[in-house]
Amino acid sequence: MTMKQRDDDVVAPFSYLDSLLDDLRVEGRGDVAANDGLLARLHAEVMDHVGDARPVDDKDTDAMPYLQAFVKELLRKHPPTYFSLTHAAVQPGSKLAGYDIPTDANLDIFLPTISEDPKLWDRPTEFDPDRFLAGGETADITGSAGIRMIPFGAGRRICPGLAMGTTHIALMVARMVQAFEWSAHPSQPKLDFKDRVEFTVVMDRPLRAAVKPRNLSF
């Protein structure tokens, strides 16, 4: 089975897919063989917690630390939107990071400058869910305990869909890994992560993946 992502409305909420295949990408760290542990670990966690006798449920996903770390790393490395919504200073004399912000200015925050800031992150360009596991890096995605990644914005205009978004991403990733084996499609052995900004961030070249159904008992 071949899956081709094209429709941007579909790609937007499913933009985690590019990272789902990140382990197949030659990205400085090595080749497919060197990185193929990522999907295997996700699958092993799903099998440990749920197995193959029923579909993963949203109530299952909180108890899966690797899946949670994976989703967080997706949102850090591949935020679905690069910019917050436009903000404005309501008080004259406002300053942000040392800059004066006039009250008539539109203020758009480019989120990857935070989530890939080498002053804040160890190996910021590397996709590595392990960074969030025990003893590793921390990040409160709401921004209330310090701003290191804010894929949903921060403050009183923070995205009201945060819980829905994170729950759905975790559930979709878990189900896709539970039900299918994923690999690079032969027509696109080397993934091209070039993106372009539309309403959300989309892949410039549609993702092609080889998807093999697993033997499930439901």
Ligand code: HEM
């Ligand atoms: C992974 C999924 C999502 C991401 C990454 C995301 C990201 C964002 C970001 C960055 C903002 C701007 C916040 C700011 O400017 O400070 C925002 C605003 C908003 N989001 Fe989301 N969002 C997601 C899913 C959703 C969902 C599922 C809903 C609704 C069911 C939603 C509804 C909204 C609304 C209504 C706002 C405007 C809030 C305001 O201006 O007061 N979002 N989102």
